[in-house]
Amino acid sequence: MSRSEVMAALQELFRELFDDGSITLTDATTAADIDGWDSLEHVNLIVTVEKRFRVRFTMDEILSLQSVGDMADLVCEKT
Amino acid sequence: MPDILTMPPGEVLRKKRALLRELSAGGVFTPVRIALLSSSTVGELENILRLYLLAHGVEPVFFAGQYDRWYEEAAFGDAALTGFQPDIVYIHTSFRNLGDPDEMFSKLETAWAALGCAIVQNNFEMPPFRVMGNRDASHGLLSRVEELNRSIVLHAASHSRFYVNDIHWLSAWFGLERWFDDALWYTAKYAMSLEALVLLCRNLANIVKSLLGKNKKALALDLDNTLWGGIVGDDGADALEQTADTPNGMAFLDFQKYLKQVSALGIPLNIVSKNSEDAALAGLSRAYLKREDIVCFYANWDGKDKSLRAVARDLNIGADSIVFVDDNPAERELVRQSLPDTAVPEITSPETMIRTLDAAGYFEITALTEDDRARVAAYQAEQERKKEERSFSDYSEYLRSLRMTASFEPVSAGNAARVTQLINKTNQFNLTARRCPESEIAALPDDPGTVALCGRLADRFGDHGLVTVLIASLQGETAEIDVWVMSCRVFKRGLEYAALRRLLELLRERGVKTVRGVYLPTGKNQPVETLYRDLGFSGGDGGVWTAAINDIMIPETFMGVGG
Numbered sequence: 001m002s003r004s005e006v007m008a009a010l011q012e013l014f015r016e017l018f019d020d021g022s023i024t025l026t027d028a029t030t031a032a033d034i035d036g037w038d039s040l041e042h043v044n045l046i047v048t049v050e051k052r053f054r055v056r057f058t059m060d061e062i063l064s065l066q067s068v069g070d071m072a073d074l075v076c077e078k079t
Numbered sequence: 080m081p082d083i084l085t086m087p088p089g090e091v092l093r094k095k096r097a098l099l100r101e102l103s104a105g106g107v108f109t110p111v112r113i114a115l116l117s118s119s120t121v122g123e124l125e126n127i128l129r130l131y132l133l134a135h136g137v138e139p140v141f142f143a144g145q146y147d148r149w150y151e152e153a154a155f156g157d158a159a160l161t162g163f164q165p166d167i168v169y170i171h172t173s174f175r176n177l178g179d180p181d182e183m184f185s186k187l188e189t190a191w192a193a194l195g196c197a198i199v200q201n202n203f204e205m206p207p208f209r210v211m212g213n214r215d216a217s218h219g220l221l222s223r224v225e226e227l228n229r230s231i232v233l234h235a236a237s238h239s240r241f242y243v244n245d246i247h248w249l250s251a252w253f254g255l256e257r258w259f260d261d262a263l264w265y266t267a268k269y270a271m272s273l274e275a276l277v278l279l280c281r282n283l284a285n286i287v288k289s290l291l292g293k294n295k296k297a298l299a300l301d302l303d304n305t306l307w308g309g310i311v312g313d314d315g316a317d318a319l320e321q322t323a324d325t326p327n328g329m330a331f332l333d334f335q336k337y338l339k340q341v342s343a344l345g346i347p348l349n350i351v352s353k354n355s356e357d358a359a360l361a362g363l364s365r366a367y368l369k370r371e372d373i374v375c376f377y378a379n380w381d382g383k384d385k386s387l388r389a390v391a392r393d394l395n396i397g398a399d400s401i402v403f404v405d406d407n408p409a410e411r412e413l414v415r416q417s418l419p420d421t422a423v424p425e426i427t428s429p430e431t432m433i434r435t436l437d438a439a440g441y442f443e444i445t446a447l448t449e450d451d452r453a454r455v456a457a458y459q460a461e462q463e464r465k466k467e468e469r470s471f472s473d474y475s476e477y478l479r480s481l482r483m484t485a486s487f488e489p490v491s492a493g494n495a496a497r498v499t500q501l502i503n504k505t506n507q508f509n510l511t512a513r514r515c516p517e518s519e520i521a522a523l524p525d526d527p528g529t530v531a532l533c534g535r536l537a538d539r540f541g542d543h544g545l546v547t548v549l550i551a552s553l554q555g556e557t558a559e560i561d562v563w564v565m566s567c568r569v570f571k572r573g574l575e576y577a578a579l580r581r582l583l584e585l586l587r588e589r590g591v592k593t594v595r596g597v598y599l600p601t602g603k604n605q606p607v608e609t610l611y612r613d614l615g616f617s618g619g620d621g622g623v624w625t626a627a628i629n630d631i632m633i634p635e636t637f638m639g640v641g642g
Binding site for chain 1: 089092093094095096097100122123261262263265266267269272273274
């Protein structure tokens with residue numbers, strides 16, 4: 001899966017999870033940009049991403065994620 | 080939107096916002112107040128549990144205890160918890176903070192003793208590691224967890240209103256490897272993976288809805304390729320697969336055996352089949368299930384929705400209380416369209432039918448009374464009565480022929496469990512739809528301001544058991560009927576009149592001159608909409624009806640009365 005495909009898939013996943021069809025992701029998108037992306041939801045997001053791309057993140061990786069760009073990089077690295 | 084009850088956990092997590100939107104959109108919900116006391120994070124537990132409860136028609140209000148303060152909050156009468164007045168306290172402990180099993184059990188016992196409401200308690204998962212390997216089963220932590228779980232189950236056996244959320248079984252069923260998520264524990268203090276948490280919520284919601292009387296009440300089953308393999312009309316009764324001779328035959332045989340066990344819990348099995356009656360009976364004569372295991376038997380060429388309505392009418396229950404099992408997707412779709420409140424599980428291959436039905440938790444048993452065990456026989460007798468009824472042209476002649484005997488008794492410790500169950504699960508003949516916890520019912524005999532009466536009915540076809548409850552509260556010379564319920568199994572027999580007559584006798588002894596009756600519409604209790612008016616009460620504003628005790632007109636009854 002190319003990086004742009006990963007970004008597209010992430011966007012689709014965000015839209016479903018946050019129940020908001022208008023979400024548009026960029027590399028720089030962070031929790032501050034999306035309504036409902038709080039620490040509780042972050043956990044759910046990580047689990048959903050892991051399942052969607054059939055990857056597992058280590059604890060260090062989870063703790064180091066800062067933005068959607070980081071997430072896409074990590075997914076590309078592992079798939 | 081597909082059914083959340085059969086949705087895989089990952090999909091529930093992904094769609095939870097859309098699910099919340101749709102599930103809270105409409106309908107009448109039963110409220111319940113649940114306190115979540117936990118030793119781990121409950122954030123997502125609260126969100127997901129709400130979804131499953133809404134799907135069962137229950138709207139929860141939650142109190143979330145502070146992180147890892149479950150013991151202090153429960154044991155020392157926490158003011159916020161007490162002020163919340165929970166109907167149910169759920170104690171969400173897990174292996175993650177087990178510590179020493181003996182110490183844990185004594186803390187649990189202290190907490191349970193201090194709580195005055197229904198308790199749902201997690202038992203404990205097996206540990207995800209074994210320090211000694213296999214010897215852990217006999218001499219290690221694993222064996223001590225098993226002992227702890229045994230102690231919890233023994234407590235449940237000797238205490239009413241104490242229910243075990245069996246995560247020991249659930250985690251094994253799901254797989255410990257998938258149940259525990261170490262990164263999630265260390266980073267967010269979730270005791271189990273989020274997928275496991277979804278399953279836990281589904282399991283827990285089943286207990287709660289069962290306590291609130293929201294279980295399904297009957298099964299309606301197709302025959303060809305559902306109960307047995309093959310088409311009886313084409314293949315002939317002898318060619319059907321329903322014995323241990325073939326793989327499919329074994330699967331169908333096991334399914335029939337499973338259904339027989341469900342039936343023993345008081346869930347009537349009914350047939351809705353597109354077949355000639357003769358062919359259907361020929362197939363059944365070679366089955367493990369016998370004709371006498373079936374209550375309503377509809378084998379005809381009508382639409383299945385029509386047969387389902389007939390089953391609902393015969394059993395006198397709502398179509399929303401029926402689970403329809405059919406291998407044919409077209410029939411399932413027809414029923415979903417025509418009877419949207421009937422439960423229609425997705426049935427695929429014969430070997431998966433038991434699991435599909437079992438996992439949905441339609442018949443979650445939180446209490447099993449003598450009445451439950453006798454229920455299917457009572458339904459059978461009722462069908463016999465109906466046959467008889469058709470042979471009489473005069474209804475009162477028919478009632479006389481039944482040779483009914485009613486008996487009445489005060490609500491007491493001995494019948495409190497059945498009285499609670501009846502009050503909480505009766506929908507149609509239920510004047511106020513008040514739901515009462517067993518603690519409230521158990522306190523009634525000692526309350527001098529209350530007259531609480533229950534009644535049984537028997538006739539020459541059998542004994543219906545305890546089928547009606549009336550509770551009146553006294554204020555000087557006025558009595559108000561707070562609770563009046565009667566099982567749908569004894570409609571149109573005049574028992575309500577005999578019961579009211581007995582209640583009025585008791586009220587007169589207490590000096591009552593005026594009786595107030597309350598009728599609050601619920602969408603399901605139209606059958607008693609005009610009851611108070613018909614009995615000579617007047618008013619009705621805000622659902623309150625009034626009559627002087629001597630003006631109440633009770634129709635003639637055709638039964639002997641004892642007790």
